[in-house]
Amino acid sequence: GQQVMQIPQYQHVQEGEDFTTYCNSSTTLSNIQWYKQRPGGHPVFLIQLVKSGEVKKQKRLTFQFGEAKKNSSLHITATQTTDVGTYFCAGHNDYKLSFGAGTTVTVRA
C-alpha cells in the first residue's frame, strides 16, 4: 500500500534561519497536501499541490511537488516562533488519506 515518509522527524531551528522538510511516497500521488499541528492542537490544512513540478508560496512557506509526483518539500525562510509545531504531508489514494510521520519543529529564540 501507499506509504508516505517524512524527514527529518525533528527540526531544531534558530529563529531567523531557514529549513526544509521532505516528504516521499512509494507510489505516484494524485496530489499532496500539507497540514500543520500546533502543540496540543489538531492538524490544520495548509495547502495542496496537484500538478507535477508545482510550486506554491504562503508568505515565508514554499511548497514544491516533484516532477514525478512522488515527493514534496516544505521550505520555511526566516523561521519565527509562530512556526513551532508539527508539519505533516498527506497523500490521497482512492478514498484513503495517508499521512507521513511529520516533522516536529522547535525554534530557539
Added chain:
Amino acid sequence: DAGITQSPRHKVTETGTPVTLRCHQTENHRYMYWYRQDPGHGLRLIHYSYGVKDTDKGEVSDGYSVSRSKTEDFLLTLESATSSQTSVYFCAIKSLGPNTEAFFGQGTRLTVV
C-alpha cells in the same frame, strides 16, 4: 472550524473493557476517518468510511471496529482495550473528490490502565 465534534475528549479506562469514541459532523461530508497519533508515528489511519455503512480498514485496524449508520456519525470501538491503545485519537472529515481538504476534530485522549 468545520462542524466536527469528538466525544469524549478525555477518557481513562481499564484493560479489557470496551470503549466507543464518537465523531459527529454537521457538514454532510462523505468521507470520515479515524487516526491515532503516537510520538514518532505521526497520524496512522485506523479505519475510514466512504459512505453510510461503507467502511474499510486502514493500516492499524487490529483491535478496532467502526460503524457508520448515518452520514453524521462515525463510531470507533475498541472491543477490549489494551494498554497499547493508549493514544490520542483524531477524527477527520472530507468532502467528495481527491482535491478537497480534510478537517480534523479536537481529538480524544484515551488512556488504558
